[in-house]
Amino acid sequence: MQPPMRMNFILIPGAWMGAWAWEPVTRGLRALGHHVHPVTLSGLSKDADSADVGLATHVADVLSILEAGDLRDVVVVGHLYAGIVAGMVTDRAPDRVAHTVFVEAFLPHDGKSMLDAFDEHQREDELRQIAEHQGRWPAPDVTSVADGNGLSPEQTRWLVERFVGHPGRTISEPAALSRPLSEQRATYIACTMGGHWVSDEVAAMRKEPNWTFRTIDTGHWPMVSAPDELVALLAEVAESMGTKGVDAGKMMTLPQGDLKLLESDVAKRLLTSTVPARLAYMWTDDTPRVVPLWFHWTGDELVMATFAPSPKIGALRANPNVAITIDTEGFPPDALLIRGQASVSEIAGVVPEYALAARRYLGKEDATAYILQVDQPGTTMARIAVHPTWVGVLDFQTRFPSALPQRFRS
Numbered sequence: 148m149q150p151p152m153r154m155n156f157i158l159i160p161g162a163w164m165g166a167w168a169w170e171p172v173t174r175g176l177r178a179l180g181h182h183v184h185p186v187t188l189s190g191l192s193k194d195a196d197s198a199d200v201g202l203a204t205h206v207a208d209v210l211s212i213l214e215a216g217d218l219r220d221v222v223v224v225g226h227l228y229a230g231i232v233a234g235m236v237t238d239r240a241p242d243r244v245a246h247t248v249f250v251e252a253f254l255p256h257d258g259k260s261m262l263d264a265f266d267e268h269q270r271e272d273e274l275r276q277i278a279e280h281q282g283r284w285p286a287p288d289v290t291s292v293a294d295g296n297g298l299s300p301e302q303t304r305w306l307v308e309r310f311v312g313h314p315g316r317t318i319s320e321p322a323a324l325s326r327p328l329s330e331q332r333a334t335y336i337a338c339t340m341g342g343h344w345v346s347d348e349v350a351a352m353r354k355e356p357n358w359t360f361r362t363i364d365t366g367h368w369p370m371v372s373a374p375d376e377l378v379a380l381l382a383e384v385a386e387s388m389g390t391k392g393v394d395a396g397k398m399m400t401l402p403q404g405d406l407k408l409l410e411s412d413v414a415k416r417l418l419t420s421t422v423p424a425r426l427a428y429m430w431t432d433d434t435p436r437v438v439p440l441w442f443h444w445t446g447d448e449l450v451m452a453t454f455a456p457s458p459k460i461g462a463l464r465a466n467p468n469v470a471i472t473i474d475t476e477g478f479p480p481d482a483l484l485i486r487g488q489a490s491v492s493e494i495a496g497v498v499p500e501y502a503l504a505a506r507r508y509l510g511k512e513d514a515t516a517y518i519l520q521v522d523q524p525g526t527t528m529a530r531i532a533v534h535p536t537w538v539g540v541l542d543f544q545t546r547f548p549s550a551l552p553q554r555f556r557s
Contacts, residue, residue, distance in 0.1 A: 154245075154385040155218045157209060157236075158185040161227025161252075161367075162318070163286040163310040165191050168226075172370045175378035181385065184212055188232070190314040197283060197314035202231070202260075205317055209236045213243045222384055224248040227367065228313070231255040231322050237331050238324045241478045246384055247331050250377070251338040251367055254348050255322035262319050264348070274319065283312030295340055296366025297373065306371060329355040330477030334384050336377070340366035354507070356416035357475070359387075403484075403539040403549070413540050417473040417483045418444040421508050424451060426531075427470040428489070430462050440531075441508055442473075443500035448532045449485060450500035455493055455527040463489045469533060484539035490532045497522045498530045 156176055158169040166173075166185035176183045188205045190197030209232060213221060221244050225233025230252025237244040238255075253261050262270045277284050286307070293303045335349060339362050352358045361380050365373040401407055408414055423439035430436050438459065440451040449471060453459060463469070467488040474482035497518055505514035540546050 155182045155221045159225045159229035162313040171374035200314040201316040202320040206235045220245040222246045226250040247333040249335045257324040277315035286310035337362045356420035404537045408538045408540045425472045429466045441504040443504040451531040452498040452501035460529045479543035482541040485535045486537035487533040498528045
């Protein structure tokens with residue numbers, strides 16, 4: 148058995164707090180052998196000037212820690228407001244961050260601020276309070292913190308007595324992402340006494356293959372109310388990364404082309420993802436074509452569909468040899484490579500697997516509406532089924548293209 152993986156953790160506290168908030172979690176992770184870097188963001192120490200502190204300042208705070216220590220394979224943990232910071236840090240430094248953990252956190256969306264998650268009335272109220280407190284977002288009082296958060300009176304006082312006003316610009320300035328958040332390898336830890344875990348933005352990430360979800364039965368401040376449970380979940384993230392290495396070690400004994408690679412973690416994630424399949428085939432004039440298509444994996448066949456009469460139907464019947472890739476855009480990418488022969492059959496109405504794929508890509512409600520719209524009298528579709536005869540997997544961590552020099556594989 149491989150020993151537990153020792154990771155670098157960067158712990159970013161939510162609004163009004165500093166590194167002190169993570170003290171119980173820091174002790175717990177260090178006791179397990181991990182390297183832990185709790186952060187106090189600019190403007191959040193006692194009497195600190197916050198006039199020039201914006202969201203970009205907080206992102207730069209964390210990036211400077213990564214760069215100063217030349218840290219690699221880092222787990223960046225963001226709590227509440229700091230989920231936006233954590234997501235932006237991972238977006239800026241994908242070569243240094245291996246995994247992002249969002250603890251009851253707001254998620255970053257390109258061009259939107261944290262306050263955009265609030266309704267208009269609450270957003271205006273928060274901006275008013277910031278203006279009335281010289282540019283700082285005022286901390287909640289004892290009653291608000293104690294209400295429904297699983298904190299003892301002592302824990303509540305410990306928190307509130309240390310809170311400082313939060314730099315207001317950081318929650319009103321828009322996030323900036325260069326790639327979709329769904330491409331980050333991430334874990335969302337939801338606190339069931341809180342409310343973020345049932346929000347639309349969090350629910351939307353549940354279908355993403357790179358994301359996992361865990362829960363703690365506590366409120367908004369789990370590092371105080373449930374530190375042992377939070378440590379256990381963060382340790383689970385580190386262990387899963389180590390476990391991935393063990394699984395990858397077994398996978399490395401399988402040559403590219405082995406159908407058993409369909410049972411790998413990478414293949415399973417991609418086959419249940421909302422990434423389209425890219426189908427490569429030969430046109431009737433022997434020139435190559437590639438087209439993105441929805442797909443459904445039956446366990447034996449990769450099924451795609453197209454509306455008849457589509458020109459590709461004739462081309463696939465003339466030359467059924469195809470290649471398929473399902474791959475992510477983030478770095479390092481995951482890729483599933485499949486070769487086989489396409490079997491094409493025309494079906495009156497909607498191909499059943501196409502309807503199943505629609506539910507995965509669009510969600511149940513939108514898929515139902517879409518299928519009702521296209522399933523009209525006279526609709527004919529072609530079912531394109533590929534039974535794999537060759538399978539390859541690349542994750543650029545344990546499985547690489549054969550031509551990549553060995554020195555680049557560390």
